[in-house]
């Protein structure tokens with residue numbers, strides 16, 4: 001018998017079973033994901049919030065896990081994706097009191113939750129504070145926007161923090177039109193960067209300028225982009241470079257456009273899983289006298305906490321960041337959504353509508 005709590009006056013009844021996409025094997029999401037409609041709705045443990053998910057967002061990292069992890073190492077059932085917005089519908093006896101039943105929240109899961117099989121392409125999720133960074137969604141934000149806020153916003157925040165970015169600095173953001181890049185441009189601005197230069201394809205130049213970039217470089221028109229950056233910015237090098245794509249040549253050429261005491265941070269795995277790992281090891285450990293690039297390199301993978309989520313929620317409430325939404329898909333159309341993600345041409349976030357409960361502004 002289900003131990004789910006009864007519904008309350010402020011939330012709809014909690015269904016005993018739910019819809020969820022499950023990872024059925026190792027492979028690309030377009031072939032290994034199966035939709036079920038009969039998964040038991042999780043019961044919250046004492047430290048958990050039970051959240052009815054309104055909208056979720058896709059992230060390339062989840063695809064990497066589907067491709068890399070053998071099925072025998074995967075928890076069963078295993079639901080993909082980490083980014084969500086929804087309503088708290090039940091709370092455990094010792095869950096954090098700032099998220100009462102009825103609270104509109106957003107957040108993203110940690111690796112720990114993902115390895116336990118938890119994911120957000122489902123009607124409900126039960127999570128504790130050590131499994132996800134969660135915050136109250138600003139009043140003026142829709143669930144659709146909130147779903148795309150946490151993973152990329154927090155990654156951008158962590159990039160600025162880890163790089164030690166100071167007010168008045170000059171910052172370059174590679175991949176400025178993607179999920180992380182659109183947030184990195186805005187968060188760098190919100191944290192006081194004097195000048196932000198974005199790199200993206202020509203079709204997205206105006207969109208990135210609209211987010212606050214002073215200049216935008218079209219990497220397709222200026223190929224190879226490292227040479228162009230050296231010519232254009234060699235005499236006024238950047239303080240920090242945030243690579244959200246993972247272009248190794250951008251780092252190896254960076255001494256020509258990054259200050260000697262500058263910092264280069266990469267979060268992207270554009271050149272593939274093993275290349276990403278090998279490049280990261282080389283950039284971190286190869287001594288300069290053996291050909292290592294003479295600039296500080298940081299490869300980032302920081303879990304999101306409630307503090308991170310609250311910090312990005314504050315920027316959102318103040319109008320300093322917004323979610324750029326490329327396209328919204330219904331839960332049943334997730335495979336189409338993954339095809340768009342796999343194109344590596346998404347503009348901002350790909351959102352999955354799970355309920356029709358969105359609050360429009």
Ligand SMILES: NC(=O)c1ccc[n+]([C@@H]2O[C@H](COP(=O)([O-])OP(=O)(O)OC[C@H]3O[C@@H](n4cnc5c(N)ncnc54)[C@H](OP(=O)(O)O)[C@@H]3O)[C@@H](O)[C@H]2O)c1
Pocket residue numbers: 059060061151152155174175176177178179180181199200201202204219244245246247267268269270300301302341344345346347348349
């Ligand atoms: N470590 C972490 O904490 C963390 C967190 C989140 C994401 N990530 C990783 O960060 C990466 C980006 O994630 P995302 O969500 O931003 O992906 P995304 O939304 O799919 O972004 C893809 C973007 O990459 C741009 N792009 C493609 N090729 C490019 C190139 N050669 N030069 C410059 N830009 C290029 C595209 O812009 P155009 O169409 O304009 O070319 C597109 O907007 C992924 O590898 C993801 O796994 C890491």
